[in-house]
Amino acid sequence: MPGSLSYVAKHDIAKLGLPYCRAKPIFRTSxxxxxxxxxGATVGTSVGRPVAxxxxxGDPLTYSLGGTDAGNFQIDASSGQLRVNATLDRESQExxxxxxxxxxxxxxxxxxxxxxxxxxxxxxxxLDVDEEPTVTGPATATTTENVDTVLGYYSAVDPEGDEITWSVAGTDRQAFEIHSHGALRFAVPPDxxxxxxxxxxxxxxxxxxxxxGSNTVSLAIAVSVTGIDEAPVLLGPRAFSLSENISGELGRYRAIDPEDATVTLTLGGGxxxxxSLGDDGxxxxxxxxxxxxxxxxxxxxxxxxxxxxxxxxxxxxxAVRIGVRDVNEAPTVSGDTSIERDELYTDDTSIIGRYSVDDPESGDVEWSVAGSDGADFVIDAFGQLKxxxxPDFESAADANRDNVFGITVEAFDGDHTGSLAVTVKVSNIDESPELRPFGLYPQVGNSVHLSFGDPDGSVTGTQRSxxxxxxxVSWSTISDATSSSYYPTSGDQGRYLRVNVSYNDGEGDNKTERFTWNSAVRAEPSSNTAPxxxxTAAVQRSVPETDPAGYAVGPPVSADDDGDDPLVYSLSGVGNGSFRIDATTGQIGTHAPLEGYPGQAF
Known part of the structure; x- marks a missing residue:
């Protein structure tokens, strides 16, 4: 015990016969x-070096923690290492x-x-961390067709007070727009x-x-469009002019109901x-x-x-007006009688013909288009035909399906109609093929794929290198790499890839296209398993031969991946030119009408 001869002998380092006093631990001046x-550091994260x-x-030391904010931290009792014990927010307490x-x-x-x-x-x-904003707003919306309305107002709060920029994404993003104040609406009222x-x-x-500007947060939205009972659309002339002493057929009328209900035509008025109005309109x-x-x-x-x-x-x-006139001179319509336009350079806003009228009795006329293909054209008050x-050459819309439209341009002066027979021919254009890469960031051991399609018809003789x-700048050919897919090897790491495609289509032979990946091949991941x-993938699917291009064929062909990697879907096989697949969802859709293929299996 202290003061005893044995204690003094043990602790009297200077050998002066004095008792030894033990020192207290201290913190260094540094x-x-x-x-x-x-x-936002997780609980248990070390806070700098130990407070030692x-x-x-040389006695073992024991540390403890106190102070105003001790509850937010913990300390290792033996080392003095501070650690996080609660969620820390700089914006709340610095x-x-x-x-x-x-x-x-x-x-x-x-x-x-x-x-x-x-x-x-x-x-x-x-220390501050740039935290992502928080988005609030309705996750669902319902609207009736033909209505232009705000579907929902969305707001976002950024912890750092940064300015928020709004955008839309996802499967059906093309149908919507969102304004700078967060108002979501259809880009065009839905039908x-x-x-x-x-x-x-x-x-x-x-x-x-x-x-x-640094972080992007998404909120999934589901929008439903409900139908309304719309009135039938009535098609047919609004006015006729005929010379006296002539009777019989004036014109034909037909009606289309948006809901495909049965429509009845009746005649009324003074x-x-x-x-008479026949059953055939x-x-x-x-x-x-x-x-x-x-x-x-x-x-x-x-x-x-x-x-x-x-x-x-x-x-x-x-309202229909039938004017009876004394025999006089009919209007004379003049303008282009033979028109030829290229499919890629003509749309429903292009003026394809200009017409004028010479009528001795009147200067004002009402323009219209008649004939077997008249419904495929419109003409304005200035005689401009569109x-x-x-038009699409590959999907001819004329009555004979030969891309030669027979129409009659008519000018009505209030008494009678002048007409001019016009032939409009749509010419084919050699359209560029569709190159769709899958795997924009090549990586050793992971497949990159190039899907190839041509709007000009069936493709034959396709070869790839x-x-x-x-x-x-300088390229070398990869031996035995001739398929639509390629698996980069370790020798490709850090290098760029490209694929050359030669093919024949409906517009010519020995055509070539190429696609170059902008990203160099990355190193092989530590591990990865195939999806x-x-x-449901093997379930047989069917599609009516009359379905238009873009029609969904059965449910999506879906796959699972153990690593939850994003999956990219592609099509191959003899019939892949007739179909397309959504690379993100696996939804197969028609690429072209399948008329003429009843019972055909692809």
Whole structure:
């Protein structure tokens, strides 16, 4: 015990016969007590180096933690290492005040004593991290067709107060737009009968995205479009002019109901007793009119009737005027009678012909287009002829399906009609093939693939060769690499890849195209397993031969990946030219109408 001869002999280092006093642990003068840690660090993350004391006697030290913010941290009792004990947010509190205490377990006489020997104040500064914004707003929306309305207002809060930029992404993003204040709406009011969503089921899926310039956050949105009962669309002339003493057929009317309901045509109006409307929609004058003795109700030489189309619930009416004229000169229409336009350089806004009229009795005319292919064109009040729908040589829309349209340009002067027969020919253009790469960032051991299709028809004689280059200037051919896919090897690492394709199509032979990857081949990942198709992939699918291009064929062909890597789907096989697959979802769709292939298996 202290003071005894044995204690003095053991601790009297100077051999002066004096008792030895044990020293307390101390913190070095170089210990500033300042530490830093990133905000959001996980619990257990070390905060700088240990807050360590020294003890002259070499006794084991025990550390403890106190201070205002001690609850947010923990300390290793034996080493003095501070660690995170709670979620730390710089925007809420920038610094935290702590007190680290230490004792060596004994008093100055060597007796057990766990009271604090020394303390040091510690300040922990929370370092800022650019945190992603938080997006709020409705996850679902429903709207009726033909309505231009805001589907939802979205807001975002960025912890750092950065400016937010809005955008849309996802499967059906092309149908939407979002404004700078977060208002989401359809880019064009939706049409229930002609949905533009990928599934063609009026259920649109998209992502509303908010970016602070560094981080982007997405909110999945589902938008449903509901149909309304729309009135039938009535097609046919609004006015006729005929010379006196002529009776019989005036024109033909037809109606289309957006909901495919049965439509009934009826004739009404003050002069309906002088005309007939057949079941085939043909409007006829029952007896030959006499210009000098008008037979219409108000005796002005103009028969006025209405054509009505009803689907049982809604009715569309069209006023029709039939003018009877004294025999005089008909308007003379002049302009292009033979028009030829290239498919790629003509759309429904292009003026393909200009027409003028010479009428001795009148200067004002009403223009229209008739003939077997008249419904495929429109003409404005200035005599400018346009396609009603952009032509496509590969999907001919004329009556004979030969891309030669026969029409009649008509000018009505209020009494009679002048006409001009016009032939419009759509010429084929050698369109560039569609090259669709899969695997934009080549990596050793992972397949890169190039899908190839040609709008000009079936492709034959396709040959591929793969090449590599270290500088994208000098290229060397890769031996035996001739398929649509290629697996980069370790020898390709750091090099660039390209594939050359030679082929024949409906427009010519020995054509060539190439695609070069912009990213050099990356190193092989540590491990990766191939994805597996699920049980629905092998299910037989069918599609009506009348379905248009872009129509979904059965459910998506889906696969699973153990590593949750993003999957890229592609098509191959004898019939792949007739179909397309969505690279992200695995949804197969038609690429071209399949008429003429009943019962064909692909």
């Amino acid at each position: 210990e500033s007590g300042l530490r830093n840690v990133l905000e 004391a020294v003890d002259r006697d 610094t935290h005040s702590l007190t680290v205490s230490v004792h060596d377990g004994t008093d100055r006489d060597g007796e057990p004593d766990t009271s604090t020997d020394t303390t040091i104040d510690v300040t922990v500064t929370i 229930y009968e002609s949905p533009t969503d990928q599934g063609r089921d009026n259920s649109y899926d998209l992502l509303v995205q908010a970016s602070d 002069d309906s007793g002088s005309l 043909v409007l006829s004058l029952d007896s030959a009119p006499d210009f000098e003795q008008p037979g219409d109700v108000d005796r002005d030489g103009v028969y006025e009737v209405s054509i009505e189309a009803s689907d049982g619930a809604l009715t569309t009416s069209r 396609f009603a729908k952009t 793969w090449q590599r280059s270290s500088n994208r 597996n198709f699920d049980s």
